Amino acid sequence: MSAEATGAELLLDEIREQPAAWRRLLDHEEEIAALGQRLAAERPSLVRFAAHGTSDHAATYAMYALRLLCGWTILRDSMSLSLSYGAATATPGELAVGLSQSGETPDVVAWLHAARAAGATAVAVTNAGDSSLARGADGVLPLAAGPERSIAATKTYTCTLAALALLGAHAAGPERGAALASALRGTADLAEEALPRLERAVEPIADVLSSVERLYAVARGLELATAAEVALKLTEIAYVAAKALTATSMAHGPVAALDRSFPVWAVAGDEATLPAVAEAVRRARDAGAPVITTGPEAAALDGATFTLATPHAPDPLLSPLLSVLPGQLFARTLALAKGIDPGAPRHLRKVTLAA
Amino acid sequence: MSAEATGAELLLDEIREQPAAWRRLLDHEEEIAALGQRLAAERPSLVRFAAHGTSDHAATYAMYALRLLCGWTILRDSMSLSLSYGAATATPGELAVGLSQSGETPDVVAWLHAARAAGATAVAVTNAGDSSLARGADGVLPLAAGPERSIAATKTYTCTLAALALLGAHAAGPERGAALASALRGTADLAEEALPRLERAVEPIADVLSSVERLYAVARGLELATAAEVALKLTEIAYVAAKALTATSMAHGPVAALDRSFPVWAVAGDEATLPAVAEAVRRARDAGAPVITTGPEAAALDGATFTLATPHAPDPLLSPLLSVLPGQLFARTLALAKGIDPGAPRHLRKVTLAA
Numbered sequence: 001m002s003a004e005a006t007g008a009e010l011l012l013d014e015i016r017e018q019p020a021a022w023r024r025l026l027d028h029e030e031e032i033a034a035l036g037q038r039l040a041a042e043r044p045s046l047v048r049f050a051a052h053g054t055s056d057h058a059a060t061y062a063m064y065a066l067r068l069l070c071g072w073t074i075l076r077d078s079m080s081l082s083l084s085y086g087a088a089t090a091t092p093g094e095l096a097v098g099l100s101q102s103g104e105t106p107d108v109v110a111w112l113h114a115a116r117a118a119g120a121t122a123v124a125v126t127n128a129g130d131s132s133l134a135r136g137a138d139g140v141l142p143l144a145a146g147p148e149r150s151i152a153a154t155k156t157y158t159c160t161l162a163a164l165a166l167l168g169a170h171a172a173g174p175e176r177g178a179a180l181a182s183a184l185r186g187t188a189d190l191a192e193e194a195l196p197r198l199e200r201a202v203e204p205i206a207d208v209l210s211s212v213e214r215l216y217a218v219a220r221g222l223e224l225a226t227a228a229e230v231a232l233k234l235t236e237i238a239y240v241a242a243k244a245l246t247a248t249s250m251a252h253g254p255v256a257a258l259d260r261s262f263p264v265w266a267v268a269g270d271e272a273t274l275p276a277v278a279e280a281v282r283r284a285r286d287a288g289a290p291v292i293t294t295g296p297e298a299a300a301l302d303g304a305t306f307t308l309a310t311p312h313a314p315d316p317l318l319s320p321l322l323s324v325l326p327g328q329l330f331a332r333t334l335a336l337a338k339g340i341d342p343g344a345p346r347h348l349r350k351v352t353l354a355a
Numbered sequence: 356m357s358a359e360a361t362g363a364e365l366l367l368d369e370i371r372e373q374p375a376a377w378r379r380l381l382d383h384e385e386e387i388a389a390l391g392q393r394l395a396a397e398r399p400s401l402v403r404f405a406a407h408g409t410s411d412h413a414a415t416y417a418m419y420a421l422r423l424l425c426g427w428t429i430l431r432d433s434m435s436l437s438l439s440y441g442a443a444t445a446t447p448g449e450l451a452v453g454l455s456q457s458g459e460t461p462d463v464v465a466w467l468h469a470a471r472a473a474g475a476t477a478v479a480v481t482n483a484g485d486s487s488l489a490r491g492a493d494g495v496l497p498l499a500a501g502p503e504r505s506i507a508a509t510k511t512y513t514c515t516l517a518a519l520a521l522l523g524a525h526a527a528g529p530e531r532g533a534a535l536a537s538a539l540r541g542t543a544d545l546a547e548e549a550l551p552r553l554e555r556a557v558e559p560i561a562d563v564l565s566s567v568e569r570l571y572a573v574a575r576g577l578e579l580a581t582a583a584e585v586a587l588k589l590t591e592i593a594y595v596a597a598k599a600l601t602a603t604s605m606a607h608g609p610v611a612a613l614d615r616s617f618p619v620w621a622v623a624g625d626e627a628t629l630p631a632v633a634e635a636v637r638r639a640r641d642a643g644a645p646v647i648t649t650g651p652e653a654a655a656l657d658g659a660t661f662t663l664a665t666p667h668a669p670d671p672l673l674s675p676l677l678s679v680l681p682g683q684l685f686a687r688t689l690a691l692a693k694g695i696d697p698g699a700p701r702h703l704r705k706v707t708l709a710a
Binding site for chain 2: 009043046052053054056063064067068073075076078080081084087089107126152185213214215220221222232235236237239240241242243246248249251253254255256257259262272273278283286287345346347350351
């Protein structure tokens with residue numbers, strides 16, 4: 001087996017493993033429920049999140065999901081305000097949540113420790129329970145993703161979404177928690193069914209788009225995290241200059257750059273945000289851009305060049321676990337079509353220790 | 356004069372007009388001071404911002420500048436939480452700030468009205484005092500930019516930064532307000548001096564990079580807004596797939612896509628954030644990418660392919676008014692080098708009325 005095939009197979013194995021990883025997370029439900037109940041009892045006045053990259057996209061998801069699940073107000077905090085400018089941000093009565101799959105991202109670790117020192121309750125969301133991030137926290141939300149060997153995060157991303165949703169549901173109460181856990185089991189079943197179909201469906205699209213170097217991923221609301229994550233996968237695995245935009249923001253300037261070699265990946269997650277996504281698709285098509293529509297409401301969008309619909313999750317808040325799958329698979333297949341090893345992107349290491 | 360020359364000249368006129376526009380804003384200082392004092396007296400528990408595009412980048416600036424000037428905690432709010440999902444976000448005791456140069460961006464108008472109905476104090480930041488946004492607000496922060504005829508916002512962007520800084524300084528007290536106003540006058544003088552030099556300096560860089568279609572703009576802290584705005588100018592005026600990243604996030608995946616045809620625009624704003632920007636520049640050079648360094652600390656960065664240093668502002672919080680100038684000028688000049696009319700980007704209208 002060639003080195004390329006090995007890297008590509010490894011990434012595919014981890015994409016395929018996701019439903020099993022979500023089920024493993026459910027083995028930790030009791031621990032997550034206890035953490036959610038404890039945090040809810042504190043009635044946090046504000047919940048601050050800090051992260052980079054894939055973990056930051058999970059924080060985008062949390063902004064919507066935790067507000068809708070348990071009413072928390074989420075603030076995406078600036079790490080440099082406290083770390084570079086010496087301006088304390090967190091205060092007592094607040095909750096500070098630092099996300100890092102490795103638990104060793106230096107500024108996230110420093111930010112969480114500073115927030116705790118300032119009196120906030122500190123929670124680490126990490127795949128490494130014995131990491132620096134976990135050791136400096138009042139509570140740890142486990143991901144239970146198991147070792148992730150590909151440089152590009154896939155199962156740790158969806159496990160982070162699932163863990164945050166479980167936490168928020170249990171913070172809302174035991175009944176909501178149990179219902180969410182049951183919906184997560186159903187979502188894993190749906191993913192397992194859908195993956196083989198999606199694996200086949202991305203191949204002809206990657207062939208047609210194999211010369212693509214620029215792309216926008218658009219969504220609005222709960223699926224904005226999906227757009228951000230798909231853009232990052234396409235960038236780090238297939239070297240596409242891919243940018244995520246809210247469907248509405250695309251009209252505020254970026255639409256000008258579109259042309260027939262600059263596609264748009266549109267995620268249609270729910271009826272509430274469908275009009276904004278439909279308008280973005282219309283504008284992209286008017287600009288001559290190929291459009292790939294994905295998500296559970298993909299079929300409701302007119303004018304798509306390609307469609308990769310995903311199942312409706314039993315709980316709509318879990319939809320982003322399914323909506324990201326076509327993007328993960330497409331990024332891998334596009335890399336192969338471009339002659340890139342998707343298992344070992346250049347210039348990257350698994351644990352990022354940048355300043 | 357050809358249509359292209361007209362559009363290009365109009366945009367250049369508006370870029371050059373910025374120092375005069377900032378001075379015009381100072382004619383409104385009394386009104387801005389009164390608003391700042393009134394809002395400070397309310398001691399807002401949380402300040403929510405909502406905007407799209409260029410105005411959203413001004414909100415990024417506010418997150419840093421207003422925390423540092425008057426201690427406010429800024430939350431970049433989700434408009435879809437309240438407008439699409441029916442989840443009230445604002446509450447009494449909070450301040451809600453909607454930014455729209457035209458004052459007619461539909462979801463920003465609806466979001467601000469909803470926040471006011473929920474009991475928050477509503478402030479409109481707009482260049483149109485008789486707009487829907489202004490009419491539904493408890494207070495209006497004027498921009499005094501005068502009519503902006505180019506589709507790409509330049510003077511309305513820097514006037515928004517200046518107005519927010521003046522507001523925050525007066526919220527901190529009359530002495531801080533007067534000092535900031537004086538520093539703004541000095542910043543206008545520095546911009547007037549620097550603009551002719553920068554206009555000449557961007558030309559050879561645009562010639563060398565005239566085939567560029569992908570770019571990252573990186574910064575950290577206060578200048579993150581500058582990176583976002585430069586990326587948007589390059590996208591809407593020169594059709595570059597340009598993405599802004601925090602200098603640290605670039606290492607979390609995006610660095611993989613860099614190569615010799617994919618440059619990095621690095622903004623070095625202050626010593627506090629210099630290590631993160633220097634690390635990003637080092638990684639970009641290791642990946643073979645051309646690097647353009649800008650900002651007042653540009654000279655402190657090693658390894659630049661091109662350098663476009665800007666003056667140190669009399670108050671470091673006003674540095675972003677100067678740091679964005681090379682990006683505005685480069686976007687225009689790059690468009691001309693690519694044969695694009697920078698005064699009339701395709702697929703865009705001045706006032707965006709998208710869903």
